[in-house]
Amino acid sequence: MASSQLFIASQSTVALLQPSHILASISKSNLHRMNSSSQESQTWSSSDPADSVDARKRLNIWPLDDDNAKLLDEVHPKSWPNTKEDTVYDLIAIGAGAGGLVSSRQVARRGGRSVMISAHLAGGDCLNVGCVPSKALIRSARMIREVRKAQSHPEFGVQIGGSVDVDFNAIMQRMRKLRAEIAPVDGHERGKDIGVDVFQGFGRFVDESTIEVVPSSGDEDPIRLKFKKAAICTGGRATIPDNIPGLKKAPYTTNETLFNLGKLPNHMVILGSGVVALEMAQVFATYGSKVTVLVRSDTLFPRSDPDAGPYLQKSLEESSNVEFVKLAKLQNVETLRDADGDDLPLMKLSISANGEEMEIESDCLLVAAGRTPNVENLNLEAANVDFDVKQGILVDDLSKSVSNPNVFSVGDCTAGVPRLTHMSGEMAKVVVNNAIFDDDWKLSSLVVPACMYTEPEFASVGDVTGDNESVDIYTASLEHIDRAILDGDREGYVKIFCKKGTGTIVGCSLIAGRAGELINEVTLAMKHNIPLEGIGRNIHCYPTTGDAVMGCGLQLINSKWKRLD
Numbered sequence: 001m002a003s004s005q006l007f008i009a010s011q012s013t014v015a016l017l018q019p020s021h022i023l024a025s026i027s028k029s030n031l032h033r034m035n036s037s038s039q040e041s042q043t044w045s046s047s048d049p050a051d052s053v054d055a056r057k058r059l060n061i062w063p064l065d066d067d068n069a070k071l072l073d074e075v076h077p078k079s080w081p082n083t084k085e086d087t088v089y090d091l092i093a094i095g096a097g098a099g100g101l102v103s104s105r106q107v108a109r110r111g112g113r114s115v116m117i118s119a120h121l122a123g124g125d126c127l128n129v130g131c132v133p134s135k136a137l138i139r140s141a142r143m144i145r146e147v148r149k150a151q152s153h154p155e156f157g158v159q160i161g162g163s164v165d166v167d168f169n170a171i172m173q174r175m176r177k178l179r180a181e182i183a184p185v186d187g188h189e190r191g192k193d194i195g196v197d198v199f200q201g202f203g204r205f206v207d208e209s210t211i212e213v214v215p216s217s218g219d220e221d222p223i224r225l226k227f228k229k230a231a232i233c234t235g236g237r238a239t240i241p242d243n244i245p246g247l248k249k250a251p252y253t254t255n256e257t258l259f260n261l262g263k264l265p266n267h268m269v270i271l272g273s274g275v276v277a278l279e280m281a282q283v284f285a286t287y288g289s290k291v292t293v294l295v296r297s298d299t300l301f302p303r304s305d306p307d308a309g310p311y312l313q314k315s316l317e318e319s320s321n322v323e324f325v326k327l328a329k330l331q332n333v334e335t336l337r338d339a340d341g342d343d344l345p346l347m348k349l350s351i352s353a354n355g356e357e358m359e360i361e362s363d364c365l366l367v368a369a370g371r372t373p374n375v376e377n378l379n380l381e382a383a384n385v386d387f388d389v390k391q392g393i394l395v396d397d398l399s400k401s402v403s404n405p406n407v408f409s410v411g412d413c414t415a416g417v418p419r420l421t422h423m424s425g426e427m428a429k430v431v432v433n434n435a436i437f438d439d440d441w442k443l444s445s446l447v448v449p450a451c452m453y454t455e456p457e458f459a460s461v462g463d464v465t466g467d468n469e470s471v472d473i474y475t476a477s478l479e480h481i482d483r484a485i486l487d488g489d490r491e492g493y494v495k496i497f498c499k500k501g502t503g504t505i506v507g508c509s510l511i512a513g514r515a516g517e518l519i520n521e522v523t524l525a526m527k528h529n530i531p532l533e534g535i536g537r538n539i540h541c542y543p544t545t546g547d548a549v550m551g552c553g554l555q556l557i558n559s560k561w562k563r564l565d
């Protein structure tokens with residue numbers, strides 16, 4: 001198979017997660033096994049070409065260097081004994097991302113018998129193709145911007161001679177090394193040590209109390225497991241719009257393949273303008289790619305704090321040269337050249353934007369236009385579990401299936417919940433308590449912050465859409481915060497939204513260098529009903545950017561001061 005076809009073939013998690021796909025690809029690896037010597041290694045080897053092909057085709061991981069081999073040994077061992085106990089399990093988790101890992105392990109730690117079924121890579125999106133690799137790339141980009149800033153701001157007193165060169169391969173290598181270093185925590189061995197029966201294969205329901213594992217090693221028969229409770233933790237995948245001519249067949253990239261890039265794109269076009277899109281836009285623009293973001297509406301984050309979108313757009317344009325095309329519609333994708341090994345493909349993109357037509361030649365089209373839950377092929381009908389193919393598993397406030405009281409849903413595959421790693425982890429705890437210990441911990445009681453790790457970061461919690469008519473808004477700009485002044489980094493603001501006429505916090509929107517750290521204080525306050533005065537009375541270390549958060553509280557306190565006049 002030509003490598004360009006490999007690139008295309010590796011786009012779809014749906015394909016990867018289908019039992020037939022697993023069986024087909026596995027029979028190829030068995031073939032390899034039969035052809036190779038009897039001493040074939042039980043671990044992934046960077047020096048075995050057959051392993052490289054297998055990792056790339058079946059698991060979407062390349063290059064198979066030592067770090068990626070180490071990663072796979074943890075999260076998808078080449079050989080894994082699927083050992084079944086003759087028992088009715090307290091909980092079976094289908095899926096091995098944050099949701100599956102936390103739910104199955106917590107049950108085992110609390111004395112129950114649990115199973116985790118992993119079809120692809122344990123650690124799910126977060127470890128393999130999400131939070132972890134993206135934040136490693138973000139760190140390198142931040143360092144590059146810092147060095148450039150030192151060059152362009154001699155007042156800092158750092159003299160850097162010559163040009164600042166970016167070594168893309170070194171950046172990707174660092175990412176792979178760190179990902180492999182983090183992997184053991186999510187690995188199969190760790191789960192087994194905790195007491196979880198880990199199965200490698202595709203999980204699907206047989207009936208309302210039975211799940212079948214189609215093992216990844218095609219030489220085993222499907223294994224049937226009985227459960228008292230089941231947790232569907234199958235996550236999601238990038239949505240590929242089906243109404244754009246030429247897109248489906250084009251060698252586009254998603255988060256599943258982005259972190260395998262062996263070359264820095266010349267011109268990256270990003271379809272979508274959410275968190276993943278903007279993080280990667282700034283990263284690749286900083287590395288030196290021209291980056292164009294296609295924004296569907298006329299502003300970034302149209303359903304969030306109305307000040308945030310314009311603020312962030314200006315910041316990303318000025319600091320990183322990211323180009324935004326608003327009201328953009330990708331009309332057609334023509335493939336001019338397929339990818340070949342590490343050589344990138346070439347596509348001609350026809351775009352209409354606000355009545356104007358334009359064409360862009362791009363060697364990397366990143367599709368980041370939303371997420372689709374993995375709910376197909378689970379045979380949910382057999383288990384009487386209601387779902388919506390676009391939204392996910394339909395659950396009540398206890399995260400329990402609306403149609404089968406013994407089945408629960410955790411994380412990105414669930415309808416109507418924020419799609420974040422910490423949400424999946426927290427939902428797993430909710431589900432273990434409700435499913436196994438008969439608790440009534442409600443999803444509606446969770447206060448879930450979110451952060452986009454651009455520079456500056458954008459974090460929010462609660463409802464940040466209100467205006468001065470509907471809520472009281474307390475604002476502090478970082479312009480006047482001593483720490484921001486001293487750091488030479490005055491971009492950003494804090495906005496705290498309170499119920500009208502009270503200090504009850506309903507939301508917070510925060511743009512700052514470390515907004516993701518700052519938002520946690522407000523989340524804690526909201527979770528424990530601490531009013532804004534409480535934040536104002538919370539003594540903050542001086543000088544910190546947190547002074548801006550405290551400042552919002554002080555505005556409210558000071559507005560009620562006793563006065564002498």
Ligand SMILES: Cc1cc2nc3c(=O)[nH]c(=O)nc-3n(C[C@H](O)[C@H](O)[C@H](O)COP(=O)(O)OP(=O)(O)OC[C@H]3O[C@@H](n4cnc5c(N)ncnc54)[C@H](O)[C@@H]3O)c2cc1C
Binds near residue numbers: 097420
């Ligand atoms: C580029 C990117 C960056 C991100 N950055 C962040 C971030 O910084 N912070 C943050 O909070 N979130 C981030 N996210 C979101 C985060 O990755 C997800 O919310 C999180 O991974 C969801 O966890 P999960 O367990 O619900 O699903 P997943 O991580 O998707 O895990 C699902 C698992 O189930 C397996 N599976 C599916 N079907 C089956 C089956 N039938 N049988 C067996 N196994 C199956 C899959 O192989 C996978 O391992 C990011 C996402 C992306 C794409």
